[in-house]
Amino acid sequence: MDGDVLVAAFRLGTQRLGPWGHGTRYPAALREKAVEYLRARRGTGVPVSMIASELGVGSGTLLRWASEPASSGPTFVPVKMVGSQTPLRGEPVPLPHEVAHDQPVVTRLG
Secondary structure, rough: HHHHHHHHHHHHHHHHOOOOOOOOOOOOHHHHHHHHHHHHHHOOOOOOHHHHHHHHHOHHHHHHHHHHHOOOOOOOEEEOOOOOOOOOOOOOOHHHOOOOOOOOOEEOOO
């Protein structure tokens, strides 16, 4: 995508979302556009401060977005259940303070 078009799309996207204040989160799609633009412009030697100014965001914010891994949704870690998965009817359920501290309740696989 052409740089001017990308900047215009980014700015239009932020305008459509309404007023921005300190601590407001930009949607992931807009952050990804900004990072795409940053990488393209940095390849031609343009300083980060100028790129951030063109987009209307802070330099630190733009660099932080670029350092974050691409979001692909929630990440789940496989776990292995130890012991009975569900208590049988009438079987007492141990309270957290009754679980032996030397035995792992959940272990990570891999």
